[in-house]
Amino acid sequence: MKSSLTLEHQICFQLYTASKELTRLYRPILAPLNLTYSQYLVMLVLWEEDGIDMKQLGDRLTLDSGTLSPLVKRLMQLDYVEKVRATDDERRVLLSLTPSGSALREQAEDVPVKVSGMLNIDEATYIAYMEMLIDIKARLRDFGERQE
Amino acid sequence: MKSSLTLEHQICFQLYTASKELTRLYRPILAPLNLTYSQYLVMLVLWEEDGIDMKQLGDRLTLDSGTLSPLVKRLMQLDYVEKVRATDDERRVLLSLTPSGSALREQAEDVPVKVSGMLNIDEATYIAYMEMLIDIKARLRDFGERQE
DNA sequence: TATAATTGAATTGTGCACAACTTAATTGCC
DNA sequence: GGCAATTAAGTTGTGCACAATTCAATTATA
Numbered sequence: 136m137k138s139s140l141t142l143e144h145q146i147c148f149q150l151y152t153a154s155k156e157l158t159r160l161y162r163p164i165l166a167p168l169n170l171t172y173s174q175y176l177v178m179l180v181l182w183e184e185d186g187i188d189m190k191q192l193g194d195r196l197t198l199d200s201g202t203l204s205p206l207v208k209r210l211m212q213l214d215y216v217e218k219v220r221a222t223d224d225e226r227r228v229l230l231s232l233t234p235s236g237s238a239l240r241e242q243a244e245d246v247p248v249k250v251s252g253m254l255n256i257d258e259a260t261y262i263a264y265m266e267m268l269i270d271i272k273a274r275l276r277d278f279g280e281r282q283e
Numbered sequence: 284m285k286s287s288l289t290l291e292h293q294i295c296f297q298l299y300t301a302s303k304e305l306t307r308l309y310r311p312i313l314a315p316l317n318l319t320y321s322q323y324l325v326m327l328v329l330w331e332e333d334g335i336d337m338k339q340l341g342d343r344l345t346l347d348s349g350t351l352s353p354l355v356k357r358l359m360q361l362d363y364v365e366k367v368r369a370t371d372d373e374r375r376v377l378l379s380l381t382p383s384g385s386a387l388r389e390q391a392e393d394v395p396v397k398v399s400g401m402l403n404i405d406e407a408t409y410i411a412y413m414e415m416l417i418d419i420k421a422r423l424r425d426f427g428e429r430q431e
Numbered sequence: 432t433a434t435a436a437t438t439g440a441a442t443t444g445t446g447c448a449c450a451a452c453t454t455a456a457t458t459g460c461c
Numbered sequence: 462g463g464c465a466a467t468t469a470a471g472t473t474g475t476g477c478a479c480a481a482t483t484c485a486a487t488t489a490t491a
Contacts (some may be wrong), residue, residue: 140388141350142327142343146402146409149416151324152345153446154302156423157295161447171327173477176299179290185486186482190439195290197300197356200440226439227485240288245295253426254419261294264415268297271402271412275304278401303478310479321447338469348449348470359448374456374469 150271164249168242169213172185173198173206179217181232213226215239268276298419312397316390317361321346321354323391329364329380330388338374363387 142148147240158172173196180187180195187195193203207230210216215236221227251261306320313323320346321330327341329333334345335422341351358364363384369375399409 136294140330141389142324142325144413145327145399146413147320148324148327149304149420150298150302150411151320153419153423154298154343156420157298158424158447160426161295169370171476172299174294176290179288182288187357188439189441191415193439197303198477199479201442201480204441205287205334206477221393224439224487228440243288246377247288250295254422255423255426256291262421263311265294265297267293267412267415268294270303272297272304274402274404275301275308278403280307307479319446334467337471346447347449349450349472352471354447372469373456376470 141267160250161246162255164246173202174210175246176238177203177206177210178215178236178243179277181230181236182243185237186229188221188229192228209238211257308398308401309394314395316387322351322358323394324356325351325358326363326384326387326391328385329378330391333385334377334379335375336369340373340378358384 150169158164161172161175165172168175170178175271180192184191189200189203189207193199198205199204207216207218211218213235214233216230217233219228219229254261256264309323313320316323318326324344325340328340337348337351337355344351346354355364355366361383362381364378365381365405367377367379369377377413397426403411404412
């Protein structure tokens with residue numbers, strides 16, 4: 136099995152740089168929406184599932200409260216989201232879209248289109264690549280479960 | 284082309300989480316070497332190319348001096364690397380391994396082996412995945428060049 | 432029903448990533 | 462040779478990622 140200590144032969148390095156470079160591509164596209172890449176991911180979840188709590192949001196994005204709390208605070212300063220404490224369980228904090236936050240969705244509709252165009256990739260390849268990434272994550276989780 | 288605003292259908296999200304989760308896998312493996320993941324990448328380059336300068340190191344890793352300068356400072360505090368100013372061009376700073384930095388290589392030899400084991404992946408798949416990631420980066424660069 | 436254990440969110444501290452800027456050395460051009 | 466443009470490295474400031482801790486609310490259990 137691949138064990139050479141060369142940078143370019145390590146899948147971790149390829150993943151790491153590919154992720155960084157793709158994120159870099161998003162920056163100019165998201166700038167007009169006043170969103171960073173991570174904030175955009177949070178907004179994606181909220182457009183899908185308005186009223187989600189911090190815990191479930193963190194599960195979706197694989198982020199803990201240490202990352203999400205300040206990030207959501209910034210989205211509140213932008214007047215895109217609001218926090219409401221859940222009545223049934225006072226520990227939970229529910230996030231909901233403000234009118235501006237909802238309205239932003241329309242502007243965001245063509246973000247994926249722009250990105251696809253930049254990647255210049257056909258649908259079949261796109262799906263194949265996606266499945267491969269999902270498979271990598273599945274293997275990582277399998278290992279995690281074997282360890283329990 | 285894929286344009287639904289759903290989190291899981293976006294290749295950027297899959298890349299982002301796959302990269303984070305793989306990095307997470309490295310953490311416990313690198314902890315005994317007192318290295319973070321990014322520091323490990325720098326060491327990989329140095330084991331390959333001792334005496335490289337900051338600029339070329341940054342090109343290899345796609346990192347700028349704002350990231351590398353403090354990172355290398357920490358590697359110096361760990362006594363793994365040293366800085367020497369180049370004599371031919373006083374702007375350049377060359378990085379070289381200390382004896383402990385060189386010695387660390389042996390301990391690092393089985394890092395890729397451990398990771399492969401955790402991923403539980405056969406060589407053909409590993410290579411296919413790697414090529415996919417390289418292809419994504421190539422497409423991103425193609426776009427960058429079209430823009431110039 | 433007390434109280435121990437667990438859970439959700441926030442805070443603190445460390446390190447990475449990057450934009451914008453500064454400084455000093457080198458190169459290009461007249 | 463003199464001066465502008467470029468280049469390498471570092472600094473400052475912002476935001477993300479995560480470990481560790483705190484605090485309050487809830488749940489489990491003796």
